[in-house]
Amino acid sequence: MAETKYTEEHEWIRVEGDVGTIGITQYAQEQLGDVVFVDVPVAGRTVAKGEACAVVESVKAASDIYAPVGGEVVESNAALADTPGDVNAEPTGKGWFFKLKLSDKGELAGLMDEAAYEAFVKSLG
Amino acid sequence: MTEPTAGPLKRTPLYDLHRELGARLVPFAGYEMPVQYPTGILVEHNHTRTACGLFDVSHMGQVRLTAKPGQNAAKAMETLVPGDIAGLQPGQQRYTQFTNDAGGILDDLMVTNAGDHLLVVVNAACKDADLAHMQKHLSETCEVEPMFSRGLLALQGPQASAVLSRLVPQVATMKFMTGAYVVIDGARCYVTRSGYTGGDGYEISTPAEQTDAIARTLLGHPEVKPIGLGARDSLRLEAGLCLYGHDIDTTTTPVEAVLLWSIGKERRVQGGFPGAAVVQKQIAEGSTRKRVGLLPEGKAIAREGAEIVIDGKTVGIVTSGGFSPTLGRAIAMGYVERSQSANGTKVDLMVRGKPVPAEIVPMPFVKHTYYRG
Numbered sequence: 001m002a003e004t005k006y007t008e009e010h011e012w013i014r015v016e017g018d019v020g021t022i023g024i025t026q027y028a029q030e031q032l033g034d035v036v037f038v039d040v041p042v043a044g045r046t047v048a049k050g051e052a053c054a055v056v057e058s059v060k061a062a063s064d065i066y067a068p069v070g071g072e073v074v075e076s077n078a079a080l081a082d083t084p085g086d087v088n089a090e091p092t093g094k095g096w097f098f099k100l101k102l103s104d105k106g107e108l109a110g111l112m113d114e115a116a117y118e119a120f121v122k123s124l125g
Numbered sequence: 126m127t128e129p130t131a132g133p134l135k136r137t138p139l140y141d142l143h144r145e146l147g148a149r150l151v152p153f154a155g156y157e158m159p160v161q162y163p164t165g166i167l168v169e170h171n172h173t174r175t176a177c178g179l180f181d182v183s184h185m186g187q188v189r190l191t192a193k194p195g196q197n198a199a200k201a202m203e204t205l206v207p208g209d210i211a212g213l214q215p216g217q218q219r220y221t222q223f224t225n226d227a228g229g230i231l232d233d234l235m236v237t238n239a240g241d242h243l244l245v246v247v248n249a250a251c252k253d254a255d256l257a258h259m260q261k262h263l264s265e266t267c268e269v270e271p272m273f274s275r276g277l278l279a280l281q282g283p284q285a286s287a288v289l290s291r292l293v294p295q296v297a298t299m300k301f302m303t304g305a306y307v308v309i310d311g312a313r314c315y316v317t318r319s320g321y322t323g324g325d326g327y328e329i330s331t332p333a334e335q336t337d338a339i340a341r342t343l344l345g346h347p348e349v350k351p352i353g354l355g356a357r358d359s360l361r362l363e364a365g366l367c368l369y370g371h372d373i374d375t376t377t378t379p380v381e382a383v384l385l386w387s388i389g390k391e392r393r394v395q396g397g398f399p400g401a402a403v404v405q406k407q408i409a410e411g412s413t414r415k416r417v418g419l420l421p422e423g424k425a426i427a428r429e430g431a432e433i434v435i436d437g438k439t440v441g442i443v444t445s446g447g448f449s450p451t452l453g454r455a456i457a458m459g460y461v462e463r464s465q466s467a468n469g470t471k472v473d474l475m476v477r478g479k480p481v482p483a484e485i486v487p488m489p490f491v492k493h494t495y496y497r498g
Contacts, residue, residue, distance in 0.1 A: 033355070034167040036448040037424050037455075039477075055477065057426045059166040059448050060355055081424065 005068065005108055006117035012092060013068040013100075015108065022068060023096040024056065024087065027121045032058040035087040040076035040098050047073065047100070049107050054097050056087065069107040071100035137183035138276045138336035146351050153354060154249035156184040161353040169356035170450040173322060174491075177282035178352035179343050182321075185277055186252025187330055188259060189270040191242040198243050201266040202236060205258070207379060207398045209389025213238035218302040218317050220387050222379055223247075223258060228400030228407070229375035230382070231258065233367065237304045237317060244304070244315060244330070246277070248369045276336025281326030281360075284348040286496065289316070289327055292342070296327060301495035309339050321357060323364025323493045362456060363449050365418060365488030371429055372416065372444045372458060380407035381460065383416045414441065415466050418488035419457040419474065425481045426455045427474035433461055434473045434480065440465045443474060449490055456490045457483070 004014045010028035013020040029035065037057035047053045047067040054065035076098040080086060087095035102108075112120060134157040143150060148159030159181065161169060172178055192198040199210040208221025215238050223231040232251040237244040247255040252273065259269045280289055290297035293307045296316055304317035312335035320326035331339050343349050358368065367373045373382045378400070385393075385408065392398065393408055421427055426448055433441035446457030457474065465472075468487055473480035 033161060034165050036167075037426055039425065057448070059170075059359055059450070060160070062426065062428060 003108075005111035005113060006120075007066070007068045007111055008120065009066050011065060011068050013108075013111070015102070015105075018102050018105065019074060020069065020071070020100045020102055021096050022065075022098055022100060024065065024091055025117070025121075026091050029088050029091040029095070032056060032060075032063060034059050035084045038077075038080040038084050038087060038097065040080065041073045043073050043075055045073045047071065057084075065097060067100065068111055069100065069102055070104060071102045073098050074101050075099040135184075137181055138331075138333050139181045139183065139340055142337055142340055143181065143351075148351070148353060151354075154184055156249065158184060159351070159353040161355045162351050164350070166353070166355035166359065167450050169350065169352045170359050172350050173282045173352055173356060173360055174324065174451055175283065176350070177280060177284040177288050177346075177348040178322075178356070179340060179349050180279040180281065180352050180357055181276075181340070182279050182328070182357075183276045183336065184249035186247040186249065186255060187272040187275050187277060188245040188247065188256060189242050189268075189272055190245060190259070190263065191268040191270070193266055193268065196266040198267050199238065201263050202243060202245075203392070203397060205262055205398065206234075206236070207388040207392055207401070207404065208236065209392055210236055210238075210243070212389060215240045216303050216305055218304050218319060220302075222373070222384065222387070223255060224379070224398055224400045224404070225375055226399050227375075228378040228380075228403030230369070230373045230377055230379065231255070231375060233369055233373060235317070235319065237315075239304065239306070239315065246328070250370060272330075274333045276331035276333055276339070278329045278331060278336070278340055278343070279320050279326060280329065280343060280349070281320045281322045281324055281352075282348075283325060283494070285326040288343065288346045288348055289329075291346070298498065299496075300498045301325075310335065310342055312339060314339070318496060321364075321366060322360040323366065323489055323491060324360075325494055325496045359447055359450060362445055362447055362458070363451055363489065363491040364493060365458065365490060367416075368445055377416075377460070378404055378407060378412065380404055381412045381414055381416065411463055413463060414460045415463050416444070416458060416460055417466050418486045418490060419443065419446070419459055419472070419483045420486045420490075421455045421457065421474060421481050421483040423481060424455065425476050425479075427457050427476050427481055427483070431457075431459075432475040433459055434475055435465055435470075440472070446474075451491045458488065461485070
């Protein structure tokens with residue numbers, strides 16, 4: 001069964017088996033505004049938890065995306081090169097960034113579940 | 126777009142309107158300003174290019190200079206700027222710069238001959254320093270009168286003329302870089318045909334207490350939508366226009382910034398402005414670096430601070446970069462060594478440690494569409 005967790009940097013990770021799909025949340029895309037370019041990591045790259053591994057460019061600014069957990073990149077969303085606006089339109093769907101094969105599922109325990117993340121966003125005002 | 130500020134943020138006369146319209150407000154030059162409205166920067170940008178956008182630029186500094194008896198305000202102003210101010214006919218406006226003794230740019234500004242006085246518009250972040258500068262150097266010859274509480278609205282886009290001429294018929298035939306006193310909704314305003322988008326449009330100086338009503342009147346026209354500072358920046362970048370503090374500052378001269386067109390021919394020869402000797406030497410011999418347009422090949426965006434590299438050697442730096450909604454691609458401007466500044470020169474822009482191939486190109490990126498009659 002898929003399980004979705006969230007970070008304080010407003011990434012989500014949806015885990016099925018030992019592979020997690022990563023993207024940014026609705027709150028994050030609203031804050032960024034119109035996304036015009038996404039730089040995603042190449043398959044085969046190993047990333048550590050908290051490592052900056054993707055960049056999302058809005059009209060205003062570039063923002064780093066951090067790996068919610070460590071692992072090896074197994075796939076990145078090539079379609080974003082042509083349709084970066086998917087990140088705004090469907091941040092938790094077509095606008096996903098990359099998939100990781102998790103190196104330590106135990107790292108998920110440090111992330112927020114949906115209720116905790118919603119409370120966190122509310123606390124930001 | 127945000128900057129650190131000291132003390133409480135100031136508000137323009139349109140603060141309540143921005144809140145009502147759902148703007149995202151950010152600190153900018155000491156003011157709480159709308160960076161965008163709910164439709165977002167891309168829609169706002171494209172609306173300004175195709176219809177008409179209303180910008181609140183009331184944070185900018187407006188100053189009136191009136192000559193004291195027996196004095197000449199334009200001649201006095203020319204001791205601080207290299208532009209031909211004395212040659213402005215009544216109703217004519219000009220773009221110029223305050224320079225320092227090294228020829229560096231303290232600020233860039235608009236000066237209009239409004240008949241018996243000059244109207245000056247300076248950047249928000251520099252306005253206190255600019256006012257002190259003018260008071261220090263011009264008080265003997267001029268009344269230097271800050272009008273920092275007045276409103277300033279920019280109405281920009283191909284339909285701006287149709288909209289504003291419904292309220293003030295005479296603005297339809299005004300030419301680019303001219304101004305006039307007009308009455309809008311019973312308020313005495315000063316309108317110039319100018320702007321910061323590269324397109325047709327007006328800037329309207331309004332009495333503080335009538336700014337909100339005039340803005341609401343303009344927004345009542347179906348072509349007009351409110352536009353924030355985010356789109357203001359992407360529009361001016363497409364137009365190849367400098368942003369003070371980024372593309373020009375105290376370390377860049379008007380020659381390096383390729384603003385020589387704004388210096389009067391006689392003034393180039395006669396000097397008489399701060400740093401004239403430096404500027405004249407650069408005119409004669411060329412500056413060591415110059416501002417250029419940059420067109421990256423791919424989709425990556427090179428922003429301010431990205432190094433410009435040729436064959437592994439750094440030859441310059443990006444001073445503004447972003448996404449051009451009109452062109453659907455990244456654009457940038459920056460400074461390079463003059464020997465490497467020819468159009469067509471291939472360079473790499475270093476973005477997050479990776480070279481992004483780019484070419485030096487002429488500006489503007491999007492053709493200017495000023496109304497010249």
